[in-house]
Amino acid sequence: MTPEDALAAAAVHAWTTHVDCAAKLFSPLTDAQLREAVAPGRNRLIYLYGHLIGVHVAILPLLGIGDRLHPEYDAVFVQEPDGPAVESFAAAQLRQAWGEVHDALLAGFTRFTAAEWTARHNAVSEADFALNPLRNRLAVLLNRTNHLAYHLGQAALART
């Protein structure tokens, strides 16, 4: 394995570890359990679950993997804070969307070469990328993995 392949593989491994950990936490929950808040007055588990789905589907077009799946999550779980609108999403529906988006992402991630990981993502222009080559696909993967860990730490407060 070349150094660049090993570096990219380590980043994908960190992603899948956290996705698996989140799936283990969220997927067994009932609709009632998903309505528990992580702390008094804070986000409910259902909001964090849908928020992660909404943020992760946006990675598909951002990295050029494919069209955004499930655009309905963005308005409710990303653009808006936790509120009554999230309650129309059932546990089974969230579980299915979670599986679909993470299967699609992993299929894309495992196809990228090291050079593709260091290429610009689709939200940065060629000119801006020339000024800041750190705005590459891998930076998106690392950022989203850390975002996932951030909310996983919060969700764990309700479930441990």
Add this chain to the structure above:
Amino acid sequence: MTPEDALAAAAVHAWTTHVDCAAKLFSPLTDAQLREAVAPGRNRLIYLYGHLIGVHVAILPLLGIGDRLHPEYDAVFVQEPDGPAVESFAAAQLRQAWGEVHDALLAGFTRFTAAEWTARHNAVSEADFALNPLRNRLAVLLNRTNHLAYHLGQAALART
């Protein structure tokens, strides 16, 4: 910048972003504020602050950067859960230790070449590393960055 240098640089950038974010959250806090819990019955901010210091000083010998600084954090903040022992640590003392360990780590991180990032860390034998080349220095950096984000998500519940 070669692909492998860009990949390693993106990982170091994600680390420093989270370290800066944690410093901004923890360093202005008084001793009294550090005694607030992130949620009822959960860890106090002082424990999370010292826990991150204790986990991060261990990276120094693990990656061969240098000797472990401040070994006193391990027993109180890593081996044991939150309890009365943490209260002997003052805010000013935590701030100073935080600065020292992160300066030492960043000096080490910025010296590593891409090949050094993909070399084994010191807790894995050469034989085990041959079986699993993902147990490299970069995997440690990614893991510790995600660990930091996990607890940052919790600390934010007390401070936002």
